[in-house]
Amino acid sequence: MNIIEKILAKASDRRDVNPGEIIEANIDKVMANDITAPLAVKAFKEMGGKKVWDKERIILVLDHLVPANRDRSAELHMLLRKFVREQKIKHFYDVGRGGVCHQIMMENHVKPGEVIVGGDSHTCTYGAIGSFATGIGSTEVASVFLTGKLWFKVPKTINIVIEGKLKQPSAPKDIILYIIGQFRADGATYMGIKFSGETIKDISVDGRMTLCNMVVEMGAKNGIIEPDDKTALYLKERGFTSPNFIKDDVDAKYYKTVYYDASEVEPMVACPFTVDNVKPVSEVDKVEIDQAVIGSCTNGRLEDLRLAAQIFRNKRVKEGVRVLIIPASQKVYMDAMNEGLLETFIKAGALICNPCCGPCYGGHLGLLAAEEVCISTTNRNFVGRMGHPKAKIYLASPATVASSALTGRISVPR
């Protein structure tokens, strides 16, 4: 069996599982945020739920509407705080305590080999350290609150092997944009994606999160990377012990294997209005921008902020361009402060926002007017995703976004 099949077999108490089979898995952890948890709480009550299955395995995070931008958001938060009190939920990240849900999960909760579901499509991020993690809707979150179990179809797995050295200034974001451009938006629907190869070994856990985060943009159920020394170190830094890592069997099978050469990946950008509309930055470098955003569950980590700060150091953002820097968590925020990155951003003329989803999904701060153009490190550029339906969003790496902020147009990082 491959790593995905082995995790699912273990979670469903079976000796083995095969692609296409339906299994019922025991869920290790379930996460929901302030726009998916309220519906889940409502459904939980309507199901007749009195007590959650395990108050220590439920993680609730306020991130999409933080701090509350209007009365209705405040009400959603209030509803969740009440549920947390009633059910004595152990892990609740209120305003000022957390950040973007996926970052919080990776910093504090995810362990290799676990099965984790989340009321958010980018739950697939957690495969970066070898867990099976996937997004579900609110009613299913409620059913997990109640039973701790969920059915899955065992996915077919695509093995994406990446070899070759990533050339500066290309980053993991450029690799995943490139791959999505090749696969297209529905190229991996229902499937599991395993990333392997020499390049993956070189990439940090932060970068691996960027890769796994975006597999849902080609329809995949989950993304996963076999745990290794980097994973062990990541766990150790968080005070976790490394369990016996689950990896592929020697005779592991895949639905198919595809190969990419990282040394050929130049800085890429996903152009409006689909994530698979990917072009080299060099082909769109005349496009002028109004806003640049660095943040989100895709690229709001310390490594990303360091890269951006390097580019901003002793420079000023182009007049007329607004820059929003949004650390993905309180921890990232603090680390960035201690390293002096925040000072660099402020001196460059950027605005530092509180850890949250920000403008990423178009419901909170930093939104765009009609015809405005934004370049962003986030993960979706659909119509209306960041405010007005006539606004345009380009997705790129932190280096590309920072460089573009300096020149005022989409630019290859220098």
Place this chain on the structure above:
Amino acid sequence: MEICGKVLKYGSDINTDVIIPGQFLVLTNSEELAKHAMEGLDLEFHKKVKERKIIVAEKNFGCGSSREQAPIALKYAGVKCILAHSFARIFYRNAINVGLPVLECGEVVMKILEGDELYINPKTGLIKNISRDVEFNVNPVPDFLLEIMEVGLVKFIRERRKS
């Protein structure tokens, strides 16, 4: 379960952000959500759906976010069923869980046109295009999902817990 109605057609990659834009995710009331259904894509949607209650779409319907508000908005706006070449997986599960029938049809959707009158039986996978007098057979919805699809996951679990 049998469904009859006229067809409202859309293309490929209809994402959840256009089905229900992010700014409306603060709403928890299904009727209120329904008022904004498809707002990012088709401002005429509400007028059309009065007459045409079966959405027929091409590939990857419902791609993007896990927001269950998307199938809820469509259901309460009056959509009775969605046929698509293929669905994004979270949307597919969500639709079934909120009790909105969905059927994966492959190439067959190309032979169904705007305004056609259809008869659909999700249990057998039979689709009749009454306007054109042709029939198709697609993969039926598996039995255990059919049960959930008929009443929604909330009611399904509530009933099961009682018994």
